Amino acid sequence: MNSPAASAVTAPVELDQIDQGIIDLLREDGRMPYRSIARELGVTENTVRARVKRLEDSNTMRVVAVTDTQAAGFDMLLAVGVQVEGRTPEAVAEDLARIPEVFSVNVAVGNHDVEILVMARDPASLNELLAETLGGIPGVRRLTPALAVDVLKNQPDWVPFYDA
Template sequence: MSLASISSRQQPAAQIELDETDHRIIALLRGDGRLPYRSIARELNLTEATVRARVRRLEESRTMRVVAVTDIEAAGYGMLLAIGVQVEDRSPEEVGRDMAAIPEVFSVNIVVGTQDLEILMVAEDQAALQGLLHEKLATMAGVRRLTPALAVNVLKNQPDWVPFHDPA
């Protein structure tokens, strides 16, 4: 698994046109976000200064950024859960913000459908899961119902992948 991720940001600071070289640099960084500019330059038959300037341009335009990604198993978490949350007497946003403050929760989304919120979280083991579900989440103000789903076999979890859209 890659230790870094290339992600696009929501609103680029300035629209830039990407050429084949930009796409190839991005592809190499997606494979290894810690790849030195010298290695990228060698691979693409460019100068190190050219690679450095292009990466800076991509980052400054908010077209891409390189970020660290943690492997949840390597971090000691053996359980991955998706939890649907029904809310009452508080807004989903308020409850979601409280849930987002829990370190084991790494994604909180306000959704439309049967649930008001969908969260993704990890737990170290069964005992930790019990505490998180019953002592932290279920007792939180505004939580009406939790519908947890434990991942028993993760077929794809690719945190280093982000859809990259070229507006050209």
């Protein structure tokens, strides 16, 4: 369980070349030992350890595992627009966010009140997900699914850092 201090937003950290190098190396291999990072960057292991701690404590960087959804058997990706009736979009969005196959939930302004991204293993599980699971949430008036037929970019490790 995260403490309030651990989840608090802090001031942005100014990144130097060492910080950026640590981030770049951990993007390539999130389990790279600090000793190897230090050797690559020409600094001490203690410097790497302290920098990683500072980057994590400031919420500037987080090292996480990313699942390859296709390798896990989820071959169907859908963007689904959700029209809401009888409840607030925020309340419906909170319910949608609890569903494991839903990996992105956004309250929106436009044609849909909520927009979600979902994964399904096959047409049968997709039907169940749409008709029973998503359609069964109180306040869901209409679902507008769009099946991705060709994913040109799915970059789960994207962060707004630019090489200088």
